[in-house]
Amino acid sequence: MASPRLRVRVDVVPIPEDAGSFADLRTQIESELGVFLADQRTQLAAIGTELDPVSIGLAEYVLNGGKRLRPLFAYWGYRGAGGVINRSIVRACASLELIQACALIHDDVMDSSDTRRGYPAIHKRFATLHRTEGLSGDSDGFGLSSAILLGDLALVWADKMFHTSEIESVALLRALPILDEMRIEIMAGQYLDVLEQALASQSVARSLRVARLKSAKYTVERPLHFGAALAGADEEILESYSRYGMPLGEAFQLRDDLLGVFGDPEETGKPAGDDLREGKRTVLIAATLERANGAQAAFVEQHLGRATLGQSDVLSMREIITDTGAVGVVEEMIENNLTDALAALEDSQIEPSARDRLTELALAATRRRI
Amino acid sequence: MASPRLRVRVDVVPIPEDAGSFADLRTQIESELGVFLADQRTQLAAIGTELDPVSIGLAEYVLNGGKRLRPLFAYWGYRGAGGVINRSIVRACASLELIQACALIHDDVMDSSDTRRGYPAIHKRFATLHRTEGLSGDSDGFGLSSAILLGDLALVWADKMFHTSEIESVALLRALPILDEMRIEIMAGQYLDVLEQALASQSVARSLRVARLKSAKYTVERPLHFGAALAGADEEILESYSRYGMPLGEAFQLRDDLLGVFGDPEETGKPAGDDLREGKRTVLIAATLERANGAQAAFVEQHLGRATLGQSDVLSMREIITDTGAVGVVEEMIENNLTDALAALEDSQIEPSARDRLTELALAATRRRI
Numbered sequence: 001m002a003s004p005r006l007r008v009r010v011d012v013v014p015i016p017e018d019a020g021s022f023a024d025l026r027t028q029i030e031s032e033l034g035v036f037l038a039d040q041r042t043q044l045a046a047i048g049t050e051l052d053p054v055s056i057g058l059a060e061y062v063l064n065g066g067k068r069l070r071p072l073f074a075y076w077g078y079r080g081a082g083g084v085i086n087r088s089i090v091r092a093c094a095s096l097e098l099i100q101a102c103a104l105i106h107d108d109v110m111d112s113s114d115t116r117r118g119y120p121a122i123h124k125r126f127a128t129l130h131r132t133e134g135l136s137g138d139s140d141g142f143g144l145s146s147a148i149l150l151g152d153l154a155l156v157w158a159d160k161m162f163h164t165s166e167i168e169s170v171a172l173l174r175a176l177p178i179l180d181e182m183r184i185e186i187m188a189g190q191y192l193d194v195l196e197q198a199l200a201s202q203s204v205a206r207s208l209r210v211a212r213l214k215s216a217k218y219t220v221e222r223p224l225h226f227g228a229a230l231a232g233a234d235e236e237i238l239e240s241y242s243r244y245g246m247p248l249g250e251a252f253q254l255r256d257d258l259l260g261v262f263g264d265p266e267e268t269g270k271p272a273g274d275d276l277r278e279g280k281r282t283v284l285i286a287a288t289l290e291r292a293n294g295a296q297a298a299f300v301e302q303h304l305g306r307a308t309l310g311q312s313d314v315l316s317m318r319e320i321i322t323d324t325g326a327v328g329v330v331e332e333m334i335e336n337n338l339t340d341a342l343a344a345l346e347d348s349q350i351e352p353s354a355r356d357r358l359t360e361l362a363l364a365a366t367r368r369r370i
Numbered sequence: 371m372a373s374p375r376l377r378v379r380v381d382v383v384p385i386p387e388d389a390g391s392f393a394d395l396r397t398q399i400e401s402e403l404g405v406f407l408a409d410q411r412t413q414l415a416a417i418g419t420e421l422d423p424v425s426i427g428l429a430e431y432v433l434n435g436g437k438r439l440r441p442l443f444a445y446w447g448y449r450g451a452g453g454v455i456n457r458s459i460v461r462a463c464a465s466l467e468l469i470q471a472c473a474l475i476h477d478d479v480m481d482s483s484d485t486r487r488g489y490p491a492i493h494k495r496f497a498t499l500h501r502t503e504g505l506s507g508d509s510d511g512f513g514l515s516s517a518i519l520l521g522d523l524a525l526v527w528a529d530k531m532f533h534t535s536e537i538e539s540v541a542l543l544r545a546l547p548i549l550d551e552m553r554i555e556i557m558a559g560q561y562l563d564v565l566e567q568a569l570a571s572q573s574v575a576r577s578l579r580v581a582r583l584k585s586a587k588y589t590v591e592r593p594l595h596f597g598a599a600l601a602g603a604d605e606e607i608l609e610s611y612s613r614y615g616m617p618l619g620e621a622f623q624l625r626d627d628l629l630g631v632f633g634d635p636e637e638t639g640k641p642a643g644d645d646l647r648e649g650k651r652t653v654l655i656a657a658t659l660e661r662a663n664g665a666q667a668a669f670v671e672q673h674l675g676r677a678t679l680g681q682s683d684v685l686s687m688r689e690i691i692t693d694t695g696a697v698g699v700v701e702e703m704i705e706n707n708l709t710d711a712l713a714a715l716e717d718s719q720i721e722p723s724a725r726d727r728l729t730e731l732a733l734a735a736t737r738r739r740i
Contacts, residue, residue: 040554047558047583054561106522110515135568137649137675145480145564148518152476153557155525160550173539180530184410187523188417191424194515198505213417279507305507 029071029094033062036091036161057125058150058157062101065117065269069252070096070223072361073245077227080354081237089230091165092175096223098158103186105151109144110194111278112307117269123147155183167230174229182222189213196281197305204286208250211283215256216249236349243344244358251337251366254330257282261318262327273314279305284321284330291324338366399441399464403432406461406531427495428520428527432471435487435639439622440466440593442731443615447597450724451607459600461535462545466593468528473556475521479514480564481648482677487639493517525553537600544599552592559583566651567675574656578620581653585626586619606719613714614728621707621736624700627652631688632697643684649675654691654700661694708736 041055074093083089107113108121115121120128127143135142162179163172193210201207224241259268260275261284268274275282285304289297300320303313321327341362345355411425444463453459477483478491485491490498497513505512532549533542563580571577594611629638630645631654638644645652655674659667670690673683691697711732715725 043554044558047555048562048579050562050565051558054558102522106518110511110518112511130568136570137568141480141482142564142568146561148476148480148521149557149561149564151518152472152522152525153554155522156550156553156557159529159546160554163546163550169539169543172543176529176533180526180533183526184413184523184530185417187519187526188414188421188424191516191519192418192420194512194519195420198500198507198512200506209418 025072025075025090026068028090029068029075029097030063032087032091032094033097033161034059036094036157037062040157040160053126053129054146054150054153057122057146058101058154060119061105061116061122061150062097062154064119066097066100068094068097069219069365070100073220073223074227074230076354076357076361077224077241078231079227080224080241080350080358081228081231081233082351083227083231088166092162092167092171092230093223093227095158095161095165096226098154098161099183099186102151102155102158103190105147105154107190109147109151110190113270113274113278115270119269121147122150126150171230171232174232175226178222178226178229182218182226185213185222186218189218193281197279199281200301201281202286202289204283204290207281207283207286210281211250211253211257212246215253216246218249219252220249221245240344240348240350244341244348244362247337247344248341248362248365251334251341254283254334254337255366257284258327258330261321272311273309273317276304276314276317277307277309283333284326287326287329288321288324291326291329292320296320296324334366338362395442395445395460396438398460399438399445399467400433402457402461402464403467403531404429406464406527407432410527410530423496423499424516424520424523427492427516428471428524430489431475431486431492431520432467432524434489436467436470437735438464438467439589439735440470443590443593444597444600446724446727446731447594447611448601449597450594450611450720450728451598451601451603452721453597453601458536462532462537462541462600463593463597465528465531465535466596468524468531469553469556471524472521472528473560475517475524477560479517479521480560483640483644483648485640489639491517492520496520541600541602544602545596548592548596548599552588552596555583555592556588559588563651567649569651570671571651572656572659574653574660577651577653577656581620581623581627582616585623586616588619589622590619591615610714610718610720614711614718614732617707617714618711618732618735621704621711624653624704624707625736627654628697628700631691642681643679643687646674646684646687647677647679653703654696657696657699658691658694661696661699662690666690666694704736708732 037055037059041052041059044051044055071090071093074096075090078089078093079085104116105122108116109123113121114124123140123143123146125143126146127139130137130139130142162175189210193214196206196210221242224245225238228237228241257275257280260270260280260282261273263270263272265272271277285300288300292300300317303309303317306313342359345358345362348355350358407425407429411422411429414421414425441460441463444466445460448459448463449455474486475492478486479493483491484494493510493513493516495513496516497509500507500509500512532545559580563584566576566580591612594615595608598607598611627645627650630640630650630652631643633640633642635642641647655670658670662670670687673679673687676683712729715728715732718725720728
């Protein structure tokens, strides 16, 4: 939670030098988020202390876990383009995490997901608040309204954190159009994702397009471009980042799809097989259906998207997904994408120290949870 | 709808001189919105033509009606601070209308309102699309998800329209913090509004606080400050705008509360008595409950917020609200606020021609629908 202690912590955590680990930079990013969120809490409390659940809820949501991938890619995108270490840049990069908070909070409402990172989703948290406070009206409706508004607020706070990061004006002006495109792409990707479920799509190509928008561009390429713009990079660097970022982001999403079905709940913070319950039309599912025999396809279509899916059904689904060879296909796609991404790094003008970090980040994002 | 014709129209509609009417400026604002929305449609279609319902839905929503109050206040705030007429400023001011689109789309979801300005609300529109296209899954769920995403997209498009308005960088940088505060205040105001319904609040003071955040600051004061910042105004002008904008915004909301109960559906674009059905805890309702006898209070509490409220119940509620004297109280508050607002204008350094327009705007916003 955002506490005054975090303000002190920021001053003692040094900005990591090249020798530091991702964990150090992540701590720094989280400290900056903590300071910002504590300030916003003070501001909202001045309007009314009834807003405390809003500021506390958002701060806990943002600070309790998360891989901080977008800020990490943005930061190393900046460094790779020759940008020098400074705290304002960490703040600017950390602001991307608040865009992600909006996306996740609204996503959980749309998917009716009860949990996120092992904690109640925002709409659940506020429905519970409504119930325990004995407020009038519908608790779930109150939870829904709160989640919509907290997501909106997170999106605005992202802007504010970026605008007040104290980076130079020229850098800010260079980065604004990238932020705009990045956010348009994630909203478009989310809509296409919702539409794919409604179309009950079975196409690998269509699922890949959603993965490219939602993950490749939004999670990797655009954050790299954002960092590059902060550093005033030239077109050549931007193109290298695209050649590295697009296949890597796709691979990251494919790993996420595998974890959504086979992942350990301890690690993912979601119940086992949650993607199956939500009926997500991932590349993994599309590859399964392309390869399934009649009985397998019928079983998958019958069970996919059932909110009440039990453990034995999840196990049967996993078996089918593996038996069809879809897991192997997806693992191979991940490897090929990763190879392409790393080759693009080698063949680039990116600063060598940043190149090493981007290599590590690529491996961490696709081979395991980071 | 956003059509290529709008692009032509922009070039033939002149930016109104001082002698022009609000209608001219409104046409100009709408033309700029039309051009921007047509461009966004092209951009989304390049990602996938499945996004056409998104861009068309948003364009129709934004272009089919609306008073354009925030752009009008922003524009005259700019002129009043000595800013000279130019098309980029109209674009920058028009972008506020897209923030309002986000607020309304999400508001309709939260209130479960079926209509807006006489057309289906966005969640209804997309639920219908789901049904007519025979998509799989729950139609209302698809409508909800779409409305959340279209609202988010409208908020991002507002940023993009402002960032690409071609105003000078210094003006843009001055206005960013005002935009941030404005958007934080509207989200905080919306949450407090939702909370007031859940608390079944009966306090005039609490309802007034929500009105100040949602209407006075968001609709009037902040747009004026936004315009003033674009013009590089000094502190004195900003203070004059607050002294004018806060009472005027409050009066505007009070008029809106009266129209929400007594308004003509033809004029409001909402069914008669819709605020009563939604259980809005307005100043009008709080004033009624403060003055009601036991039987009147019981009737109001029993019927307020009932989605199924029939016409005869609406008529009975109206009678109680009038009989308690609450209508008179609210009308008097409107008059007093208007007097304060106009006095603040007289006693200011605001450019005389803009002062005349702000006087007209104040009368139009509080005495009738504009």
